[in-house]
Amino acid sequence: MPFTIALSGLNAASSDLRVIGNNVANSSTTGYKSSRAEFADIFASSNLGVTANAIGNGVRVSSVTQQFTQGNIGFTDNNLDLAISGQGFFRLNDNGTTAYSRAGAFGVDRNGFVVNSQNQRLTAFLADSNGNITGGLGDLQLSTADLPPAATTSVSLAANLDSTEPAITIPFDRTDPTTFTSSTSLTVYDSLGNPLLMTMYYQKQPASNTWNQYTYLTEPDGTVTEMLPAGGAAGDPVVITFDNSGTLTTVTPNTGTPTTASFDPVALGTGAAAFNTTMALNNVSQYGSAFSVTALDQDGFSTGRLSGVDIGETGIVTARYTNGQSRTLAQIATANFTNPTGLRQLGDTTWVETFDSGVPLVAAPGSGSLGLIQSGALESSNVEITEQLVNMITAQRNFQANAQVISTADTITQTIINIR
Numbered sequence: 001m002p003f004t005i006a007l008s009g010l011n012a013a014s015s016d017l018r019v020i021g022n023n024v025a026n027s028s029t030t031g032y033k034s035s036r037a038e039f040a041d042i043f044a045s046s047n048l049g050v051t052a053n054a055i056g057n058g059v060r061v062s063s064v065t066q067q068f069t070q071g072n073i074g075f076t077d078n079n080l081d082l083a084i085s086g087q088g089f090f091r092l093n094d095n096g097t098t099a100y101s102r103a104g105a106f107g108v109d110r111n112g113f114v115v116n117s118q119n120q121r122l123t124a125f126l127a128d129s130n131g132n133i134t135g136g137l138g139d140l141q142l143s144t145a146d147l148p149p150a151a152t153t154s155v156s157l158a159a160n161l162d163s164t165e166p167a168i169t170i171p172f173d174r175t176d177p178t179t180f181t182s183s184t185s186l187t188v189y190d191s192l193g194n195p196l197l198m199t200m201y202y203q204k205q206p207a208s209n210t211w212n213q214y215t216y217l218t219e220p221d222g223t224v225t226e227m228l229p230a231g232g233a234a235g236d237p238v239v240i241t242f243d244n245s246g247t248l249t250t251v252t253p254n255t256g257t258p259t260t261a262s263f264d265p266v267a268l269g270t271g272a273a274a275f276n277t278t279m280a281l282n283n284v285s286q287y288g289s290a291f292s293v294t295a296l297d298q299d300g301f302s303t304g305r306l307s308g309v310d311i312g313e314t315g316i317v318t319a320r321y322t323n324g325q326s327r328t329l330a331q332i333a334t335a336n337f338t339n340p341t342g343l344r345q346l347g348d349t350t351w352v353e354t355f356d357s358g359v360p361l362v363a364a365p366g367s368g369s370l371g372l373i374q375s376g377a378l379e380s381s382n383v384e385i386t387e388q389l390v391n392m393i394t395a396q397r398n399f400q401a402n403a404q405v406i407s408t409a410d411t412i413t414q415t416i417i418n419i420r
Contacts, residue, residue: 002405002406002408002409003406003409003410004057004058005056005057005058005405006058006402006403006405006406006409007058007402007406008042008057008058008059008060009058009059009398009399009401009402009405010399010402010403010406012037012039012059012060012061012398013395013396013398013399013402014399015037015061015064016037016039016391016395016398017392017395017396017399019035019036019037019064020388020391020392020395022035023035023383023388024383024385024388024392026381026383027381027383027385027388028380028381029103029349029381030103030104030105030349030378030379030380030381031071031101031102031103031104031349031378031379031381032071032103032349032381032382032383033066033067033068033069033071033102033381033382034066034067034381034382034383034384034388035064035065035066035067036064036065036066036067037061037063037064038061038062038063038064038065039059039060039061039062040059040060040062041056041058041059042056042057042058042059042060043056043057065341066340066341066343066345067382068340068341069382070085070086070379070382071102071379071380071381071382072379072380072382073085073374073377073378073379073380074377074378074380075376075377076376076377076378077376078107078376079308079309079310079311079375079376080106080107080108080114080309080311080375081104081105081106081375081376081377081378082104082106082311082332082373082374082375082377082378083104083373083374083377083378083379084102084104084334084365084371084372084373084374084379085371085372085373085374086369086370086371086372087336087369087370087371088334088335088336088365088369088370088371089101089102089334089335089336089337089340089351090102090103090104090122090332090334091122091123091137091333091334091335091360091362092116092120092121092122092123092350093120093121093122093123093139094118094120094350097352098123098352098353099120099346099350099351099352100335100343100350100351100352100353100360101116101120101348101349101350101351102349102379103116103349103350103378103379104377104378104379105117105378106122108142111141112141112142112143112144113139113140113141113142114139114140114141114142117348118348118350120350121139121140122139122140122332123137123138123139123140123333124137124138124139124140124315124317124330124331124332124333125137125330125331125332125333125364126138126329126330127328127329127330127331131327131328132328133316133328133330133331137333137362138330140317140329140330140332142306142309142319142329143306143319144305144306146303146304146305147303147304147305147306147321147323147325147327148193148303149189149191149192149193149300149301149302149303149323150189150299150300150301151189151190151191151272151273151275151300152188152189152190152275152277152298152299152300153276153277153278153299153300154277154278154279154280154298154299155186155188155198155277155278155279155280155296155297155298156279156280156283156295156296156297156298157184157200157279157280157281157283157284157293157295157296158283158284158293158294158295158296159184159283159284159285159291159292159293159294159296160284160285160286160287160289160290160291160292160294161181161182161202161204161211161240161284161285161286161291162181162182162286162287162288162289162290162291163209163246163286163287163288164288165181165182165204165291166204167204167205167206168180168181168203168204168205169206171235172201172203172212172214172235172237174199174201174214174216174224179203180201180202180203180214181202181203181204181211181291182201182202182291183199183200183201183202184199184200184293184296185197185198185199185200186198186296186298187298188217188275188277188298188300189298189300189301189302190268190270190272190273190275190300191272191273192270192271192272193301193302193303194219194220194268194270194272194302195220195302196217196218196219196220196268196275197217197218198215198216198217198227198298199215199216199218200213200214200215201213201214201215201216202240202291203237209241209242209243209244209286210239210240210241210242211239211240211241211242211286212237212238212239212240213237213238213239213240213261213281214226214237214238215227215238215263215279217266217268217275219268219269219270220270221269223269225266225267225268227263227264227266227275228263228264228266229252229253229261229262229263229264230253230255230262230263230264231253231264232253232264238251238252238253238261238263238279239251239252240281240284242285242286246285246286246287246288247285248281248282248284248285248286251281255278256278257280257282259280259281259282259284260278260279260280260281260282261278261279261281262278263276263277263278263279277298283295301323301324301325302323303323304321304322304323304324304325305321305322306319306320306321307320307321307322308320309329310326310375311332311373311375312373312375313365313366313372313373313374314331314364314365314366314372314373315331315332315333315334315364315365315366315373316328316331317329317330317331317332331364331365332364332365332373333362333363333364334362334363334364334365334370334371334373335360335361335362335363336360336361336363336368336369336370337353337357337358337359337360337361338357338358339356339357339358340357341357342354342355342356342357342358343357344357
């Protein structure tokens with residue numbers, strides 16, 4: 001009966017309009033992927049197939065397929081807003097269930113976990129205490145705890161000692177500038193993170209190409225303590241010698257290498273552990289130019305609070321602290337599927353794995369076929385409004401045409417009924 005066929009056409013056109021309407025409604029939904037209604041004709045068939053003169057029985061919706069094309073990426077002011085440029089999905093922990101999404105509007109909950117508006121936690125490859133990324137997957141958590149301080153264990157100096165300076169023959173006195181040739185200083189840290197001022201004094205000796213280095217620590221309360229060379233007594237210097245081309249040859253006493261000065265531990269009044277460090281002087285020279293310091297570094301730092309988070313294009317999450325330090329926390333995990341259109345929609349712009357989608361390939365962004373991460377950005381819906389409006393007109397025409405079939409069939413049927 002043409003009524004049944006036309007009715008299936010009306011239902012199909014109505015379904016098409018619903019799909020289009022849903023696309024239009026979600027044209028501003030972050031990470032949304034547009035859908036397309038797909039139709040198939042209906043034929044009555046037997047075990048031997050369809051007869052050669054069979055007339056179809058109408059149409060049905062065979063599938064509503066999502067289109068996983070890239071949406072436009074728009075930038076925001078939130079570092080935790082993330083967008084994937086290319087293939088892949090964010091991997092989310094939804095109360096123990098793994099879900100996947102392209103919507104990257106994330107924030108931090110009360111416990112420091114990175115979550116979306118549905119409180120689903122973003123998962124990542126976690127880092128160990130040294131900042132090395134491990135293969136272990138877990139919920140990404142930003143700790144607001146203070147970064148513990150680290151005591152200075154090594155100092156490195158790059159400088160030039162002026163070979164034209166006259167030798168000094170009187171005893172060294174740090175309070176008398178006439179008893180030393182030059183000096184420099186830097187801030188170092190004890191085991192509690194207290195800043196200490198380390199000052200190095202250089203005194204040219206009468207012996208050819210020989211200098212004495214005296215080193216002192218000034219504690220926060222103003223206490224000044226001499227750093228004694230390893231095994232030395234009060235007033236003993238570190239002796240630095242150069243060859244006749246101005247290149248450093250030996251440091252006495254030294255440790256590890258001939259140009260690394262060694263000191264005895266220094267007891268501090270700050271309550272911290274004894275201060276124990278070495279000093280690399282291999283980049284110190286003695287040329288006929290003015291005293292200059294080109295590099296002065298140390299490896300300690302004070303305690304620090306979390307000041308910000310940076311996320312790189314490969315998903316590396318780095319925490320920045322107020323003491324100038326940074327630490328790798330994790331690497332965001334992304335996933336891809338052999339057949340993304342086989343994923344089952346859960347709503348809230350999330351999907352879950354199905355048999356049709358295949359198992360997820362979970363890896364770091366930028367590896368294999370997976371796209372890169374853009375921090376401070378969101379992926380817009382991939383719905384093209386103009387295209388949807390044209391499709392809407394087509395669906396409307398289909399609906400009207402099928403309604404006309406019913407009207408025509410009704411007229412014919414009425415004519416037959418009226419035959420006398």
